[in-house]
Amino acid sequence: MAPVTIAIDGPAGAGKSTVAKRVAERLNLMYVDTGAMYRAVAYLCAKEGTNVHSEKDVEALLEQHCVSFEQGEDRTLQVVIDGVDVTSRLREPEVSALVSTVAAHPRIRQLLTEWQRAFAERHSVVMDGRDIGTVVLPHATVKVFLTAAPEERARRRQEEYRRMGYHVSLEDMVKSVIERDRKDSERSIAPLRMADDAVRIDSTDKSIETVVDEIVQLVENAHVR
Template sequence: MVPVSIAIDGPAGAGKSTVAKLVAKRLNLMYVDTGAMYRAVAYLCVKDGVDGRVERAVRELLDTHKITFEQGADNGLRVFVDGVEVTARLRDPEVSALVSTVATHPAVRSQLTDWQRDFAARHSVVMDGRDIGTVVLPNATVKVFLTAAPEERARRRQQEYHQMGYEVAFDDIVRSVIERDKKDSERALAPLREAEDAVRIDSTDKPIEYVVDEIVQLVENAHVR
């Protein structure tokens, strides 16, 4: 049977990972968190003190260290560096601040895109990111562009930081969200944009369950179950 692929794109803090994970669970598909892959590279930069702006240095990290992924019990992606799980560290503020920078490097994107396409070729997947429906899986079975107001996305990110023990000012997070949107949308390689055939869903003030229902309905309407 040809694998099914559901692409969920959108800006930071729109709820992509949470929604994608729940959709995968509902449909019994594999969830691939592409953002976690890029965060793993940013984590390595922070850990090894490498300047994430220097592509050659970041590329050498990928050659030096082994990054692997496993499906977790909660249907999420567990990330390992040299055999040590680092999943819990991928949301550290230092990592979040750097991930958009390392994601601009062609060598990094090429390597990670290969990993992502390999997952989708071997499994039926729900994959979220910023260029899944436009670059990674342009022929995805269903494409969704999930967004939300910047203030709503900042509020969600502040809650994540609080749960991890970090206290970050709301206004600073709003500025960071807007700056991240600008970087992701204006980068030359695989910019954040809505695929022409994607269904746009605004999650502002919507319960997560409602958004999940919308996407599951799209999949069912595509007769892929």
């Protein structure tokens, strides 16, 4: 029996990671947070002071370090660099500011896409990102494009930063979210867009559980067909 693959794409702050993890728990599938992989590269660039605009420099940096991804007991992806678990550092503002630039490099995307596809070939997965349904898993069992109003996404991201001890004004957060959308949508390699056969879900006024219920229902319907 072929693995079940659920692709959840969408812009920053739409709630992809939280929803994908809950869906994985409900369906007893493996959750693969592809954003954490790109954040790992961005974190390493920030830590080493690497020029993120140089694909060659970023690629050389990765060759100098041991970066591995492991599935934690709570179904989240753990990122280990040179033997140190850096998962808790991946959503710091300085890392978030570099992710889109790092993710735009073709060779970096190719490397991580290959790793993501290998996961999906071996396991039934819920995978979230920005190009899962369009590039990484074009034949996914179910594809969802999860979005929300920019102001709501900014509010969620602001709250996430607050829990980490960082203060960012809502106005600045809205600007950051809109700029991230622009970069992700306009990049030449694997831009953020909704797959033709994806189901669009707007989470602006919905609870996490409501969104999870909708996706689980889509999976069940796909199995019935």
